[in-house]
Ligand SMILES: Nc1ncnc2c1ncn2[C@@H]1O[C@H](COP(=O)(O)OP(=O)(O)OP(=O)(O)O)[C@@H](O)[C@H]1O
């Protein structure tokens with residue numbers, strides 16, 4: 001078990017595209033870090049550089065205290081679970097799991113013992129004699145996991161290992177991964193673009209955008225205090241409400257003015273107000289603007305209401321499941337000032353609302 | 356639903372009874388007929404020859420023969436000796452016309468085999484052909500009626516129309532069976548005619564040399580025919596069944612329309628010749644003669660006994676060993692040329708080039724390379740201080756020399772296939788292996804090679820199939836020599852057909868080759884169907 005340190009990692013491909021531009025990230029030993037970001041933001045590339053499958057254009061990769069930037073993948077003591085599992089189709093499950101041990105010249109009896117142990121802990125012992133093609137997606141995923149675990153590597157790298165599973169198996173596997181992490185205390189870097197995965201599994205979430213790190217913090221902090229407007233928008237569903245306007249005033253008496261007016265603590269200038277859908281209030285309020293209900297989505301436990309302000313700004317509100325709202329109705333909209341966030345023109349967090 | 360299923364059950368039951376009955380009857384009748392025919396014909400023909408021994412008797416004799424198929428054997432001989440009457444022109448009926456004429460005549464020659472002094476005429480009266488035609492017409496009419504009344508599939512299973520179908524099926528089988536037995540009879544007669552010993556004063560005729568079609572074979576043939584007909588009819592019915600939607604049927608019709616040209620081509624240029632060679636292989640045909648007497652499996656029997664055939668088979672098998680050798684080289688070349696280097700495409704094209712050049716041209720170039728006196732190879736060897744060698748003239752090196760040429764020709768093609776195969780090996784698997792600690796060598800042997808198994812199998816089996824058909828190289832470079840060291844199957848077929856004018860024997864050889872190739876192809880199917888599954 002060891003931590004991973006990425007220092008100013010840059011990856012530029014021969015065709016000139018830059019996948020990762022200056023990524024610096026510290027992963028603690030034994031930490032479960034989830035790397036999220038929109039498609040094409042460089043998550044896989046970063047992971048592959050850690051694994052050694054991709055040579056960084058610039059920057060260093062450290063595992064534990066050792067600089068592994070120039071080491072081949074086999075010598076880095078990292079294991080990776082690929083999105084498509086990359087099981088060897090011509091080997092049985094047992095041979096697949098034993099393969100990394102065989103490459104490290106572990107004797108056959110020891111190999112078999114360890115493979116069986118791991119297979120049993122993951123519940124795939126009955127399938128040891130089968131070939132990958134004869135397994136379900138969830139079972140294959142476990143075999144890939146077993147093949148990574150059996151080596152007892154310093155760091156685990158997961159590249160969207162759950163995205164090919166159906167919803168139920170995915171939920172079960174998610175929980176199982178977390179349990180596994182707790183039990184073994186291994187260092188895991190897990191790439192996904194599924195927010196639920198990120199929020200539910202991570203000890204810390206690292207949000208990437210266009211090859212850069214936007215924020216790296218525990219899930220609730222990323223959700224509640226996003227460092228950038230991008231992060232605020234990327235994390236959370238439905239999408240966070242953004243209202244553009246200005247912050248005026250000074251000396252602790254600033255006010256955000258736009259379609260909505262909210263008292264804030266923030267540096268003056270052009271700004272964007274971000275409010276989570278659950279912090280939007282619908283109903284009579286003094287001086288609150290009116291909005292038309294465009295669409296009501298009852299989801300059972302909650303109801304999502306889409307609204308439009310008179311200037312065209314679209315808003316989403318998350319209400320309890322039993323709310324009765326009708327499309328076409330006009331309601332007054334206000335926000336909980338304590339929960340409002342203010343981002344400056346560059347998209348950085350510039351302050352928040354005050355009560 | 357219920358009635359449908361009951362009808363199917365009834366149909367199946369009736370079919371089974373019919374099949375069992377047909378088998379039983381034709382087997383019994385066949386066996387009895389075999390005996391009766393053998394005895395009767397042997398006796399009658401023997402008698403007639405007895406008669407010829409006594410020159411006084413010159414009359415034409417009719418010998419009736421009883422059998423499953425009504426038949427009359429007329430033996431007609433004239434005086435043997437100087438006083439012999441000349442055979443009349445209209446009696447010299449050629450064997451190959453006999454199905455129409457319904458009799459055959461075999462000339463009987465005098466003691467010094469010079470003059471034709473008479474003829475043995477064997478006349479057959481199988482079921483007359485018009486009757487067969489009418490049967491067929493009637494049968495297809497019934498079928499068509501059944502078809503028009505209900506859909507085909509229903510026709511076969513419906514209680515109302517199943518009788519039509521069964522009767523029509525039966526009639527069709529009967530018609531085809533009769534035609535087949537007529538053909539068999541004809542073959543049988545031709546065979547008798549062929550085997551009649553030449554009549555001389557010295558010859559004693561041994562009636563037991565007469566062979567007859569085997570009753571069991573006839574029974575099996577008829578039963579097989581019935582089965583094929585039934586399966587075919589039901590198959591067609593199923594295909595044409597109304598279960599398919601109109602759109603599907605329209606698609607099928609369109610597909611057939613597109614397939615028709617190639618199907619026609621297949622019929623004319625593959626199946627037709629195939630059937631013709633099958634027919635030829637049980638006949639003797641000298642190319643220059645019109646007579647193609649039926650000789651049963653004699654060609655095949657000769658082939659099995661012929662040491663030259665075994666030599667050619669051995670040479671062909673040895674020659675095919677070049678395929679695995681080429682595969683190893685091709686895989687190596689593919690791995691080398693799979694690098695993203697500048698100019699790699701030109702290099703690939705160069706390696707591929709021999710595969711698209713005419714074999715004859717290649718053979719001529721290599722003939723020069725191998726030439727004992729002014730060949731390139733010997734020239735290089737001599738300039739290196741080694742002594743030259745007559746590569747194609749030495750039985751020990753001729754076949755390996757041909758194999759080297761084949762390696763050179765096939766290398767490019769196999770390499771291209773391997774290149775495609777290499778590109779199909781998932782990169783993530785190789786990356787996973789790298790992470791698992793496998794070095795390049797291990798990755799190649801543990802991941803790449805096993806994943807290329809289907810490609811390798813394909814190359815191996817198709818390569819061997821091709822190698823069994825080698826001809827141009829042998830024809831141009833060695834003509835099967837020296838001392839038949841490079842005599843291969845196809846070359847032997849060619850020689851027998853066009854040099855020795857033994858078309859029947861050549862056809863039998865072709866069928867042996869065909870059977871070998873079909874076996875190899877089936878093997879390939881079986882092996883390839885167990886292909887490596889790439890995990891999703
Ligand atoms: N081998 C390559 N050559 C050139 N460009 C590449 C290569 N691999 C990735 N890229 C580019 O680098 C960028 C980042 O790719 P990467 O695969 O790391 O994204 P990702 O965050 O994993 O996306 P996703 O969530 O869709 O998997 C993309 O714009 C991609 O087009």
Ligand SMILES: [Mg+2]
Nearest residue numbers: 043044045159
């Ligand atoms: Mg990716």
